[in-house]
Amino acid sequence: MGWALNPHARIRALSASLAAVFSVLRTWHLVGSWVPGAEAQGRGSSGLSSLPFSRSGDVVEYLLKSQWFVRCREMGEQAAQAVESGALELSPSFHQKNWRHWFSHIGDWCISRQLWWGHQIPAYLVVEEPGKGHREDCWVVGRTEAEARELAAELTGRPEAELTLQRDPDVLDTWFSSALFPFSALGWPHQTPDLSRFYPLSLLETGSDLLLFWVGRMVMLGTQLTGQLPFNKVLLHSMVRDRQGRKMSKSLGNVLDPRDIIRGVELQVLQEKLRDGNLDPAELAIATAAQRKDFPHGIPECGTDALRFALCSHGALAGDLHLSVSEVLSSRHFCNKIWNALRFILNVLGEKFTPQPAEELSPSTPMDSWILSRLAHTTRECERGFLTQELPLATHALHHFWLHSLCDVYLEAVKPGLSHRPCPAGPPQVLFSCADIGLRLLAPLMPFLAEELWQRLPPRPGRLPAPSISVAPYPSASSLEHWHQPELERRFSRVQEAVQALRALQATYQLTKARPRVLLQSSEPGEQGAFEAFLEPLGTLGRCGAVGLLPADTAAPSGWAQASVGDTVQVYMELQGLVDPEAHLPLLAARRHKLQKQFDGLIARTPSEKEAETQRQQRLSSIQLELTKLDKAASHLQQLMDVPPSPREP
Structure with a gap:
């Protein structure tokens, strides 16, 4: 569950907390200023040389200036111990090696930055009057200049009115500011209701490239300043690269803007974006040529859901994510398949359809039992994928259920029966449950498509419908366990193998319109009965005529095409009169x-x-x-x- 907090209030809280952070760190002697290269200057040589700027050719010279540093050795040891003890879990676990190595070699951290943007360091220098001799610089920290002036007066013993304060113009390293966010945005150092409720967090999800820049700093400062880890588990997703595995770069012309994938863009617009950038002519030529090669017709419109589903289909354990537009386009086609399936289902249900409660649904045919078993299995896989943070488990299960189980098999098998009047009562109820539960399973990964289609389903009687699929109950594997029949699925997989063998025979003999007779023969007595329960859907899916069983001790019919299904089953298809x-x-x-x-x-x-x-x-x-x-x-x-x-x- 996410909570929308006032962003402006949180930013003000973060800014106000910086002075408190600096005060605490200075009290513990964990932050101080130092002039880089001072030792070398003392020996009479700075060891620094001028360098030309790569773009303009101007000479860039070093300017020695005092910097603020944070001592990290002790905090680093605490962060390393948190992972070693199991208090902090990194997933995938192979990131622990980088974590241990980085914190075992950590040095002092320079947090001063000479930039125009960022949080200005809340430190004030007490400016001494000229002619009073050289003293060590006196720095004070305060939320405001008035607070800093009061502290300076206490420290120097001089009246506030006589003091001249000069604030450090530098800003904080962005990772220092970001590291404070989990607690400072909630009101720290005050014990606010938000801080009590939301800190520490349970799970942080971020990119693997930010493990040490951001996650490590959050753990160090969060533990040091609050006494608690900011979270107890970190899920690190892969780095998104192009389809060739290269890092996305403007100079290579391989940057994929998510908005372009979602909305679609012409090649001309992609080229204009490059020309409007700051690439030099040589880089621009390389980038434009690469774009023409990769996207000769631009990028087709794929939609938000297709992009999300494609990204979630890659596992964190798989290393870098090689993203291609063709993969996202395939997910868009999957969205279209779901849309068309729901349109067909709604047409079957009609306007007067009344859904049964899921717990009262009883399958009337073996095919109904099979698709409900597949639905229960899909629910279990989705639940496992979310609990283990392995989203590809969920995406693969949903893709296989919607495309290969529901659309390719069940809908095709029951279509002939649905055309009869009156329509049998069993399949429509099963179709409704597949649509309702299947869309709720899909909602976290394709929220827009799932919402649009779920709202069109008729509501279940006697129950107040949820206003949105996003707040509807997510299907539970335990509640559907009574539908799960692994042995039935195993038997039907043999039927599917027979269907594939029949279609291969028809392709070989180019039987496109004929519906030949088919005989099945098994050397296993028990398998014969398994096929008998599915003879009608086998004939429908195999696009053949009458399907019968041939006893095991009967000779094969002469002149019929033959194909093997495993080691125990033979499929015979009549050819006489159908092929010249x-x-x-x-x-x-x-x-x-x-x-x-x-x-x-x-x-x-x-x-x-x-x-x-x-x-x-x-x-x-x-x-x-x-x-x-x-x-x-x-x-x-x-x-x-x-x-x-x-x-x-x-």
């Missing part, structure tokens, strides 16, 4: 000749890199398998030519 052997054999021979040329070319090719060689071997295996199928098909067609035709059974 004399016309089809030359076509098979031409396809085989073309594949054989590809195979011989790959064999003759000199092996290159390991990855390319692996791909070559995979391609060779694929072609070899296709050649075997064509040889078997030619053999079946030859049998049809040798056997006299017999009349087909009606």
